[in-house]
Amino acid sequence: MTAPDVPRVGRRIRVGIRDVAAAAGVSITTVSDALNGKGRLPDTTRVHVREVADRLGYRPSAAARTLRTGRSGLLGLTTTMRSTEPFALTEFAWFAELVRSATATALDLGYALVVLPASSPHDVWGNVALDGTIVVDPADDDPLVHELLRRGVPVVSGGHPGSTPVFGWVDNDHVAAVRSVLDHLADAGAERIGLLAAADGPGADKGVAGYRAWCADRGVPPITEEYEARTPGAGRAAAARLLERGPDAVFGLHEGCAPELLDAARERALRVPDDLLLACCGEGADPSVTSLSLQPALAGAWAVELLVGVIDDPGAGPLLPAQRTVPTRLSVRDSSTRR
Amino acid sequence: MTAPDVPRVGRRIRVGIRDVAAAAGVSITTVSDALNGKGRLPDTTRVHVREVADRLGYRPSAAARTLRTGRSGLLGLTTTMRSTEPFALTEFAWFAELVRSATATALDLGYALVVLPASSPHDVWGNVALDGTIVVDPADDDPLVHELLRRGVPVVSGGHPGSTPVFGWVDNDHVAAVRSVLDHLADAGAERIGLLAAADGPGADKGVAGYRAWCADRGVPPITEEYEARTPGAGRAAAARLLERGPDAVFGLHEGCAPELLDAARERALRVPDDLLLACCGEGADPSVTSLSLQPALAGAWAVELLVGVIDDPGAGPLLPAQRTVPTRLSVRDSSTRR
DNA sequence: CTGAAAGCGCTTACAG
């Protein structure tokens, strides 16, 4: 394998629209129209201009177009609620999948997507022209959202926006989702279902509330252990504490907690599913564990669709924010299937 | 929970630099200098201008600044090699972590990062002004890279660029990494180490080559099973085939293949680590499985650092491309520790 | 059907 060449660094002679116009013997208006499919030009002119542009390697300046049209083709995505660290490793798969899907959907619709931190030492928000922004889990009356709206940048939120004014939002029905899992475990024979919850996962509050409500409905005492998601080892310890309390099934609310629960079960010599039924949240990386997916890909895609809808048709704003409930999906696997 | 307000959509009266100048009783030059910390203004003027700007809620236009200065503060990131689908779910954690880290590092350095597909129906590449681009796993003589260089956009590659001219690149030493895992398994007592490989993971070719070389060195026959990463179920089937051949240790080269191997072992009633030692690639989601991390976070961060270095100091280009070898990290866990 | 001109909103020599 040989060392690759280094490209020459030098003054690049930019080919501008005037160069194309001169070479094609037309005005810059005609070049612009020909290249953008506008105006009422004869096809011969259009083809000719395009040929010349190609030959010269002309690439329109995105900056100039943005300045002139007021549209950058750029969407922002940020998350303000969750810690100062914008990209925490906990609940990462959920957020990563949402971002991946939002990026892909944006590109399908002709937009590019920029992930930005809620705040930063550099003024990145000021240095990038955004046509709209998705805010995941906004704080109540989120100041960033207000600032964006003041600047005329439409905002769609991932997760219920509370009282923050937005053009649209997407969210799961967290309570119903939790109920569906608990019902499934009960159907599989569980009588004492424990809950393992991280204090600050996506929808954690609502998840715990849903669990307590379900327990109250059934008249069974809740068995819960919570832990701080960002503390290393906290999940393992909480899982061990939970199993000590003798549940015959456990629902792990925090994404990706399956290994911790499986480990804890192993250490207590509990067989899954024989002695302990198990269900977790997340995208189901472990093919043996029943998992509830919040379907972040749908959330990301729908948020982008709502946002682009507002951008492309700002006049047609609804009286209420456009809202879509993202369905969850329970994949039943061995870990919650009694043999 | 009440329905949030919808923000009013209307003509936004943009506050421009002229408005600030008029309100502050100075010229736009002075406003620009005061806000950007340039020129030789008395502090009183500077403070006064800033107060007026704040009061009016002035936000400089990123588009205008970009057009004038030729700098957008935007970096692109793309991957051309791996399939037409730019964000395949296989090897996703590796790519996602690289992107996450690249994004965070870019923000630290005052840049935002845009993930773009190698090609798209919409001309996103033409519509976004990039100061530089990271290309992950470029094809040999990658046409996209050549196009970017023609436009004066510096490129740094993730993975060896082959003969593609770039300003810098970062990569693991895949062969050495594989050897370190095999040595570890051999030290733990393994005598027949099998390799499970996806045909097209990051560094797969080099990984398999490293395995074969290691086997040749030791005079032991290679035991490998390969599969198509994108085919559902292919990993499970290949894992089963591999274990049929009776290895006493397995190294799973493809990221996140631990569950498949653990499942296959369970089905054959092989205990890990008693009957079978196990090591995998990936970020070690399962805390019981020994894993080799390629440290994509370092790759992403370093790629951005190299790129920003070139952007900020284009004159000081080296004769050879700047290159950094990303270290791998082996986390030894229970799965490869003989009791 | 085509072109000359204005202007998007800044930054930066340059002149005073």
Next chain:
DNA sequence: CTGAAAGCGCTTACAG
């Protein structure tokens, strides 16, 4: 120390 002017490279009324 401060300002008037040019100009980044386009798109878009508007005039012919």
